[in-house]
Amino acid sequence: MRKKWLHGMAAGIMLVGLLAGCGGNNNGENAAASSSPSPSPNASSSAPAESAAPAKDVHLRLYTFGPEATYNWSQTLKAYEEANPGVTVEALVLSDKGDTQEAMKKLDLAFASKEDIDILMFSDPAGYAQRVSLGMTEPLDDYIAKDGGYKVVDEYKVDTTLNGKVYALPGKFNPWYVLLNKDHLDEAGLAVPTDWTWDEYAEYAKQLTKGEGTSKRYGTYFHGPQGGGWMEFLKLGMLNQPTNSDFLKADGSSNLSDPNFKKTLELRVKMEKEDKSSVPYSDIISQKLAYRNQFFNQSASMLTIGSWMNTEIGGTDKLPLTFHVAVAPFPKNNKEDTIGYAPVTTDYTAVSSISKQKEEAYKFVRWYTTEGQLIQGKNVPSWSKVTNDQLNPIIDTILAGTMNPELVDKDSLIKTLLMSKASEMLPGASYQGEVYKAINEEYEKLILGQQDVDAMVKNSQDRTQQIIEANKK
Structure with a gap:
């Protein structure tokens, strides 16, 4: 059993090194304003009630990747x-710069050492499922x-259920x-999209591309894949559907026969090679380009x-922001599809299985993912009881922490956030990182000619199946 545990923990640590869906970039370098909106009476009444008898000498230890600047822990x-x-x-920040990969490695080691951990935070569904x-x-x-027996799907915009059970409650909501x-x-005569497809996205990128050589302006920038991370950029057509949005299915079998996987590849090749409207992959890798710099x-x-x-964003x-910014929803595959996925x-906020204060830890987790999100005032909450009226001051608070919030089209931002929704969560397989890396390698062969x-689809399918079979032994 001990050998099996160590093997599993090693696999978990390896997986974190490979996954970069959020990476160290998700939390940004700048904090929003320290002031935050107070919960409304209506919102507070939906949160769990406080117990009549105060707890005595309870000290909870929260292990988190979120630094003070972006999580406002003190307040x-x-x-x-x-x-x-x-x-x-007590918030134990595992990475001062908010690097989730660094934090998860430290968390895994702390747990293996059986430190006094009461509350855990994970930043991505695969990392959550793995742990x-x-x-x-x-x-x-x-x-x-x-x-009260509430349902997570009713209370939150993100369903954290895995294999029929709930192991965490969601904090922020970052679609x-x-x-x-x-x-x-405006220069190209294009409207801000409110409902569009990937084909229309490609057409926008083509029309927005301008110039040649080192001064060329590209219509779009795709920041991945890279080293088995940022794999969202090879699942663009899979991620905007309610189910089967990953390379693997819920049972761990391959999902690479999904036609939207091939369509994503065709889109990437067309935009880079034919339209020449997206930044070349070779430049992204060789020059180690940063997505923030490319846009700003x-x-x-x-x-x-x-x-x-x-x-x-401001x-x-x-x-610094020197132009006007608007926001559009994640594109869909077909016109008849539902926009918003x-x-x-x-933040998958969980109670540690080795905590000696699980009841008190749960009480905090529930509060933090409801009222606590409004008090924290740094992100849009996953809590579905937050009203449209409450979202406005939250966004105002977030934008107030930027240099030029007046240049942001707040209306398009709020509309996009309100229509966004998460697809079904899938349990992460222990070999998911290996699959990501293999597909990334096959994509490099494709995009480099x-x-x-x-051939890429077939080779990715074959290698993925080999990985699946090898992990059955």
Whole structure:
């Protein structure tokens, strides 16, 4: 059993090194304003009620990747402690720069060393699912039953259910969207999209591309894949559907026969090789390009990225905003499809399976993912009880922390966030990182002209199946 545990933990640590869906970039370099909106009476009444008897000498330890600058822990935890006399919550920040990969490695080691961990935070669904499979999280279903028996799918915009059980509650709600240089759109006579397809996205990129050589302005920039990470950019046509949005299915079998996988590859090749409207992959890798620089320096007119960029969308001291920015929803495949499905990042906030204070830890997790999100005031909450009226001051607070919020089309941002929704979460397989790396390698052969799309699909399918078979032994 000990050998099996160590093998599983090693696999988990390896997986974190390979996954970069959020990476160290998700939290941004700049904090939003420290002031935050107060929860409305209506919102507060939907949160779990405080127990009549105050807890005595409870000290909870929260292990998190989120630094103070972007998570406002001092104000957030103080509010909880004031509402719950006798309880103190200590935030142990595992990466000062908010690097989720670094933080997860430290978390895995801390858990293996059986440190006093009460609350855990994960930043991506694969990392969350992997650690559930390693037994690091406590099932919350019994606590939820005692807490009124609410349904996660009703209470939150992200369903954290895995294999029929709930192991975490979601904090922030960061769907992917498209950032647009509105000045470039106006110049080309293009409207800000509110409902569009990937074909229309490609047409926009083509019309926005301008110039040649080193001064060329590209219509769009795709930041991945890279080294088995940022694999969202090879799943563009899979991520905007309610189910089967990953390379693997829920049972761990291959999903590469999904026609939207091939369509994504065809889109990437067309835009780079034929339209020449997206930044070349070879430049991204050889020059180690950064997506923030590409957009804010106006080297690319559109950027498909996660809404963790809300805290930077109005510009920062390092990358000031000198043009007008608008936001569009993640494109869909066909006109008749439902708009709004997109990759979503959240904070999977869980109770540690080795905590000696699980009841108190659950109580904090529930509060943090409801009222606590409003007090924290740094992100759009996953809590579905947040009203449209409450979203406005949250966005105002976030944008106030940027250099030029007046250049941001707030209306398009809010409309996009309100229509966004997460697809079904799939449990991550222990070999998922190996699959990502193999597909990334096959994509490099494709985009560098060493094989065509059909060959890439077949080779990716074959290698993925080999990995699956090898992990059955």
